[in-house]
Amino acid sequence: MENRIPLIAGNWKMFKTCSEAVETAEQLARLVANVTDREAMIAPPFTAISLVSETLRGSRVSLGAQNLFWETEGAYTGEISSDMLVSAGCKYVIIGHSERRQFFDETDETVNKKINAAIRSKLIPILCVGESEKERESKDTFSVLDKQIIKGLKEFTSEEMKTLVIAYEPVWAIGTGKTATSDQAQEVHLFLRSLIEKKFGKTLAKSVRILYGGSVNPGNISELMAMPDVDGALVGGASLSAETFSKIVCYP
Numbered sequence: 001m002e003n004r005i006p007l008i009a010g011n012w013k014m015f016k017t018c019s020e021a022v023e024t025a026e027q028l029a030r031l032v033a034n035v036t037d038r039e040a041m042i043a044p045p046f047t048a049i050s051l052v053s054e055t056l057r058g059s060r061v062s063l064g065a066q067n068l069f070w071e072t073e074g075a076y077t078g079e080i081s082s083d084m085l086v087s088a089g090c091k092y093v094i095i096g097h098s099e100r101r102q103f104f105d106e107t108d109e110t111v112n113k114k115i116n117a118a119i120r121s122k123l124i125p126i127l128c129v130g131e132s133e134k135e136r137e138s139k140d141t142f143s144v145l146d147k148q149i150i151k152g153l154k155e156f157t158s159e160e161m162k163t164l165v166i167a168y169e170p171v172w173a174i175g176t177g178k179t180a181t182s183d184q185a186q187e188v189h190l191f192l193r194s195l196i197e198k199k200f201g202k203t204l205a206k207s208v209r210i211l212y213g214g215s216v217n218p219g220n221i222s223e224l225m226a227m228p229d230v231d232g233a234l235v236g237g238a239s240l241s242a243e244t245f246s247k248i249v250c251y252p
């Protein structure tokens, strides 16, 4: 797997009050305290980010956000900027999750602006891409991913993309209990890496981390991580329990 440090990221979505978030973060930090060869990250809801940041200080768990708005500041009621996330302690930001594309009109164009805002603030963007069940059945998986990557990463240089993380999340596998097989994931990850090579060159293609997401759990993580182009996981439901998530982070 070249020199790519595996990243196991937990997306808490719209779950957990402040006290629940702090409690889970505390437990997780304790459970993964001895893990050195991989990185763990959690993305709590905005309301809990600052508190969880305090909780995670000095721990081995990094902090991420689930979204941002691309303007730096202004009259944008309800929105959060990249600098605000940095000031609250975030290192990562998830961008273009399929739930945002589906429920909040996120497009490849807005994804592009958000990635730009993230790199401007030195946040590491985790760009989510993935096909729907219908698109897979009609054999459009690669063309859908091609479009999401090309438009989402339009006009960036390879230098700007050097921290980029991609998460392949087939929409049909999110929250459904259906996981892509490790072979299916590997096939797509290899395709995504070749796209990055075409667009940004060999060096970036070798260093970019590509996570798999969609019903990852302690029982399937090892098989997924055994694939040469799978560099980590983006975990939803199974990241809500510190105990379960720590088992994923500590996969053998």
Ligand code: PGA
Pocket: 011, 169, 173, 174, 175, 176, 177, 213, 214, 215, 216, 234, 235, 236, 237, 238
């Ligand atoms: P899931 O969600 O692990 O609950 O399938 C994954 C995601 O949405 O990132």
